[in-house]
Amino acid sequence: MTSAALRVVGDGAPASASASSRPLIEIRGLAKTYRTRDGDVPSLRPIDLDLAAGEFVAVVGPSGCGKSTLLKLVGGLIPPSAGEVRIAGRPVTEPPDDVGIVFQNPVLLAWRTVLRNVMMPVEVRGLDRGTHLARARALLKTAGLSDFEQKYPWQLSGGMQQRTSICRALVHDPKIVLMDEPFGALDAMTRERMNLELQRIHGETGKTVLLITHSIPEAIFLADRVVVMSERPGTVAAIYDIDLPRPRTIEMLGNPVFADLARRVRSHFYAQGGLD
Ligand code: ADP
Ligand code: MG
Numbered sequence: 001m002t003s004a005a006l007r008v009v010g011d012g013a014p015a016s017a018s019a020s021s022r023p024l025i026e027i028r029g030l031a032k033t034y035r036t037r038d039g040d041v042p043s044l045r046p047i048d049l050d051l052a053a054g055e056f057v058a059v060v061g062p063s064g065c066g067k068s069t070l071l072k073l074v075g076g077l078i079p080p081s082a083g084e085v086r087i088a089g090r091p092v093t094e095p096p097d098d099v100g101i102v103f104q105n106p107v108l109l110a111w112r113t114v115l116r117n118v119m120m121p122v123e124v125r126g127l128d129r130g131t132h133l134a135r136a137r138a139l140l141k142t143a144g145l146s147d148f149e150q151k152y153p154w155q156l157s158g159g160m161q162q163r164t165s166i167c168r169a170l171v172h173d174p175k176i177v178l179m180d181e182p183f184g185a186l187d188a189m190t191r192e193r194m195n196l197e198l199q200r201i202h203g204e205t206g207k208t209v210l211l212i213t214h215s216i217p218e219a220i221f222l223a224d225r226v227v228v229m230s231e232r233p234g235t236v237a238a239i240y241d242i243d244l245p246r247p248r249t250i251e252m253l254g255n256p257v258f259a260d261l262a263r264r265v266r267s268h269f270y271a272q273g274g275l276d
């Protein structure tokens with residue numbers, strides 16, 4: 001991270017909510033129906049949601065309810081069927097430069113080294129190689145991957161591959177990070193470490209994060225707000241403000257406020273089956 005990093009402290013209020021009244025991300029009437037040879041697949045009912053700059057929003061919902069679809073729409077990877085996404089006031093029609101995406105699977109290129117995988121967004125965007133190479137190396141160091149820069153993805157554990165993909169999403173220093181169940185494949189201990197690391201990055205850089213997760217504790221641990229989605233075609237069923245102080249600690253998982261929030265979020269899923 002940059003040395004001039006800002007530390008976001010306090011009650012988890014969006015970092016610059018007072019600086020600008022306009023949300024950084026505006027989701028308006030956003031809906032998606034996939035048109036396939038076998039017919040239409042309605043996947044997202046109209047969604048309205050705002051994210052303030054610096055805010056951390058987590059999304060939970062049943063399998064197939066449209067979480068990945070929502071993330072792809074926000075990231076400009078697929079076009080909406082209705083409504084729109086605006087980032088800093090501009091309609092999203094293609095992947096914006098200021099967005100980094102972490103996919104559910106690391107999707108690293110097998111023939112590229114770890115370092116060259118992390119540098120991909122820099123090459124694709126034609127950004128300055130020198131400054132970003134230093135940044136890539138610093139990120140890999142933070143992720144504990146310095147000794148693996150010249151290795152290939154298949155020489156890494158699943159956790160290391162996922163950490164590589166997170167470095168790749170951050171290398172061009174995007175203001176917005178979109179993450180689709182990034183820690184789903186990791187073991188519990190690694191996942192906990194990654195949660196702490198993500199909290200640190202968010203706290204120190206003030207990035208705006210949209211995280212999709214199937215872990216209710218993870219959502220509550222990390223987020224300022226937890227969005228609960230309903231079954232497919234999904235829409236927003238409820239939004240919970242998470243007013244736990246920051247930085248949050250693993251010990252807080254046992255705190256009654258935490259347990260109560262988890263119970264309230266979980267109650268949405270008893271009626272409609274499990275999470276992913
Ligand atoms: P989630 O991430 O919540 O599990 P998705 O957003 O991946 O859900 O998918 C929502 C629904 O849209 C699912 O029923 C899925 O089968 C369907 N879907 C996703 N992508 C496509 C696609 N490219 N073409 C057709 N249907 C799709
Ligand atoms: Mg998904």
